[in-house]
Amino acid sequence: MPVALIDTHTHFDVEDFDQDRIELASLASQQGVQALILIGYLAKYFDRLHVVQDQLNQQQNSPVTLLAPGLHPFYIQQHEDHHLLQLDDFLQSNQCVAVGEIGLDTFTAEMKQPEVYQRQKDFFSQQLEIAKQHDLPVLLHIRRAHADSLAILKQHQFKRGGIAHAFGGGIEEAKAFIKLGFKLGINGLVTDPNARRLRTVVQAVGVEHLVLETDCPDMTPICCRVAGEAHTRNTPVNLPAVLDELSILLNMDKQILAEKLWQNTSQCLALDWKYGHARIC
Ligand SMILES: [Zn+2]
Secondary structure: OOOOEEEEEEOOOOHHHOOOHHHHHHHHHHOOEEEEEEEOOOHHHHHHHHHHHHHHHOOOOOOEEEEEOOOOHHHHHHOOOHHHHHHHHHHHHOOOOOEEEEEEEOOOHHHHOHHHHHHHHHHHHHHHHHHHHOOOOEEEEEEOOHHHHHHHHHHOOOOOOEEEEOOOOOHHHHHHHHHOOEEEEEOHHHHOOOOHHHHHHHHHHOHHHEEEOOOEOOOOOHHHOOOOOOOOOOOHHHHHHHHHHHHHHOOOOHHHHHHHHHHHHHHHOOOOOOOOOOOOO
């Protein structure tokens, strides 16, 4: 029996998976992936989250599929004000576990332009308020904007926590997010020996504050990349590779580690699932 795992961050609804999603879901389930979360990024795809959730939840051998709709900061120039209403409506009419992914991203020069960045902050703030109204945690996407993100979370007195997905900050930043009730989402990047900062953060914060994710179709673990391919598509099937690496880094038995990560996930998303017992909610 494979150990039971939850993939807390996927874009398994995107076109890249249209040809073989069902087959991959079945393979992931055989690998122990009992649940996965479909994450939002653009309002025009919110309905697709729901369609793919139905498609997967109707299958016998598929991870339980959960939803977290949100407006991603990297696509800020495509968001319009009425998309916030659309988000609110979607949360009203669908069972969702979080609002995501939301946050701030200053990775490119364009994203750093004052008016673009201000709009990101506005959308982040408004989505925190929406999450509060629905009493939901949030899934954060933060790149090179940790201090500002923390400031906004504090300003809104956001107490519900959630997951800082694909955490890319340092130890002090990690501790600050943990203090605000967040877990750190760890993906295939941790399998890269050059990702020293992330590997150090993982060891410094310890298992109490971590959850697993693939971030598929990106962030393919090193072991799952196909030689000669510039970009090997990542899938939920590869989630155990992240667990394997964490078990080495934290020097922990895989089963014990998996149980702890499951508890962390189920606690921060209020899932109330006993280990190994994911169910459609
Ligand atoms: Zn994402």
